Amino acid sequence: MLVIALLLAVFGSLEALRYERGLLLHEPWRLATAHLTHLGLAHLAMNGVGLLLIWRLLGDAMPVSRWMLTIVLSAAGVNLGLWLFSPDITWYVGLSGVLHGMWAAAAWSRVRTQPGSGYALLSLLVLKLVVEQSSSGIGATASLMGEEVVIDAHLYGALAGLIAGLFPSKGKGPGWPGPPGFTGR
Template sequence: MTFTAKNLPIQKQHTLIVSIISILAILAFVFDDQIANLFVYQHNAISQGELWRVFTGHLFHTNAVHLLLNLSALLLLWALHGHFYNIKNYSLMFISSALVCSLGLYLFSPDISQYVGLSGVIHGIFVFGAIMDIRHKDKTGYLLFIGVWLKIAHEQYYGASEQVANLIDANVAIDAHLWGAIGGLVFSCGYIIYLNAKKS
C-alpha cells in the first residue's frame, strides 16, 4: 500500500482503540504520582496476586520523552497498517501482546522487578502489521518482518542503545521487545487461521 495523507485510516473502526490506548497512556503519565504504585508492572506484586498489573503496567512511562517515543511509534504504525485494524482485532492483539510480554518477563526475566512502557506491545503490533502486509501480497511486509526480528536479535546479542536509555532515563527492557513481538506473532497466526476458516 502506498502511504499518502489521503489514505490515512481515519474511520472509527481503525482509530478507536488506538485513540483509547493513547489517552489512557497520557492520563497515566499525568496522574503517575497518584496511581503508578497500584498499576505498574512489579514482579513481586504480581506474585502476590495483583494480576491486573500485567496489562496496566504497559500504559505507564518513565518520563515525557519515553511517552512521546511510544505514542509516536503507535501513531506511525497506525498510519502504516491502520487499514488492517478493527475494534476487535486490535483489542485482542493488544491484550495478547501485553499478556505474553508480561508473562515472558515474569517467567524468564525475574531480575526485571519493574517494567513500564508500550514498547513491548508496539513490537507485537509491528509484527501483526508486517504479517498482514505479507498476507495481502505487499512485499514490504517481508522486509518489515525480517527487520523487526533482526532488530530484536541485535538487542539480545549487543544490548540496548545507551542513547535511548539516557533519553527515557531507564534501562531499555529488551526482553519486553522480544516477548511483545512473540505475542504479536502468536496472535497474528491465530488471526490468519480464523480469517482462512471464515473464508472456507
C-alpha cells in the first residue's frame, strides 16, 4: 500500500485521483485511488507512520485475509460516509480514514483475546474521535499538510472498521470466517 502511495505521490496527479464528489459517478476509480493519493510527502509520511504503528502494535490481531477485508470495508465506509453525510466535503485524499478503520477492527478483535488492551485501544480511539469531532480539523497536522484534516473520514473509517471487526471468527484466534467449510488451517 505504501509503495503504491509513494509512486502516486511522485508520479500521480492529485486532481485526477482524489475523491471528487462531482466526478464519482463518471470516474468511479477515484473511490479507490483517493485513499492512496496524498497532498504531499509530509501527508504520506504521516499516514505511513500511522500504518506502520498499527501494523507493529496490532498486526497479530487478525489474519491477513481479515486485514484485507477491513481495508476494503473501511475505504468503502469512508466513501459512503462522505457521500451521504458530508455533502460539504467536495474532495478528499489520504489513508487516514482507512487507518482509523484498521485501528477499530483490530482493537475490536483484540477484545476477544486480550480484553484489557482491546478495550483500552477502543477507548483511545473513541477519545480521539470525540476530540476531533469537537474541533475544526485545523491544527498542527493541518499546518504540516497545508489543508484542513477531513476528520469526518476518520469517524466513517472507524465505524466501518468496527463493522468489519464484528464478523465472527472461526477456529483459533480472530480471523475472517472464510468460505463455507473453511477451517482456517
